[in-house]
Amino acid sequence: MSWFRRDREPSRRPVEDVDLDSLLALVAESLGYTFEFARDGASLTLRGRPDGDLVVKLTGLRREAGRRAREDWPMLVSEHLSHALATAADRVDVCDLEQARPLMRTRVEAVDEVADLTRVVGRHLNADLVELLTVGGRVVRPEEAGCWPLATAQALDLAVANVRAERLRTESIVLSGTPVTRLTAERPSAATHLRWLADYLAVPDDGALVVLPDPYTLLLHPVDGIGVVRAIERLRVHAARTDGLSPQVYWWHGGRLTLIKAEIVTREGQTRLVVAPPPEFARVLARLAV
Known part of the structure; x- marks a missing residue:
């Protein structure tokens, strides 16, 4: 078998790249393909596919391999080639930042x-x-993001900026007598919009209660009076019934989403809610109760 082009200069290449190429060659052959590496090692062309040759980019894979133990490399390489083959029909090349x-x-x-x-x-x-x-609704893998000339945090910030441009639908509903606001997104990124909650409703200084019955929905109640205790109960029961993204109630305050631990307990045929708020929220409740 021929792993490398004859005109390449292996002595100038890091031993890690040579070892990774050896694994790529073994996996490609086990999948039934012939192959050729690009001169600079940035890609691998798989030949023998009914739909034609497939160019698999390797830049992100090499970066991800550099962050992992060598014993992880066989799995990493196998998953990378399998993923490339499985998504070969996609119109978008995730490794191409402009696309x-x-x-x-x-x-x-x-x-x-x-x-x-x-x-x-x-x-x-x-x-x-x-x-x-995600890109096009598909979760991005580290070796795909590794192709881009920007840090992971920057890529996530770009994604968040795109999400902000998609407005949520706002409506008022009532849960067992407690009014709440429901925000609905067209994509499974409703919780991302918590960053701009003030764009959708008046948020008091003490923040708001939040439940996430599914990735497309937020239910909210302002923390603006002692009635918030009843709201915690109503929201927790509703979240438990939906069996969605999370059955818990959270507190959005100061740009953070904090769990308000509330357990539904049934004893001797009676059901009640046992709330164990975090210390900061407990102080807010004590102040509102005065």
């Missing part, structure tokens, strides 16, 4: 629902929720 930029968005997921946080690009909204980077 990807206008399609960048965010998608909010529960942390527990993401199989491996090291295989996605994103950042935490809090301990329970993560904001993932």
Whole structure:
């Protein structure tokens, strides 16, 4: 088999690149393809596909491999080539920033629902929720983002800016006598709009209660009086029934989303809500109760 072009100069290449190329060659052959590396090692052309040759970009893969232990490389290479083949029919080349930029968005997921946080690009909204980077609705992998000439945080900021341009639908509803505001998005990125909550409703200095019944929806109640205690109960029960993105109630204040731990407890046939607010929110409740 021929792994490298004869006119390449292996002695000038880092040993890590040579080893990674060896793995790429082995995986390509195991998948039934012949192949050729670009002179600069930036791509690999797979030949033997019914739909024609496929050029697989390697810049992001090499960067991601440099951040991982060598024992992870076989899996990383296998996933990279398999992913490239699976998405070969896509019209958008995610590795091309100019194509990807206008399609960048965010998608909010529960942390527990993401199989491996090291295989996605994103950042935490809090301990329970993560904001993932997508292009054309598909979650971006680290080796794809590694192709771009900008840092991950900058890419996420571009995605967030695109999300802001998409306005949410606002409506008032009532949950068991408690008025709340429902914000609905056309994409699964409603929680991203918390950054601009004041664009949709009057937010008091003490912030607002938030539940996320699904990635497209926010339910909100202002923290503006002791009636907020009843609102916590109504929102928590509603979130539990929807079995969506999160069953919890959060406090949006100072640009942070903080969990208000509230457990629904059933004892001797009676159901009640046991709330254990974080200290800062407990102080707000004490002040509002006066």
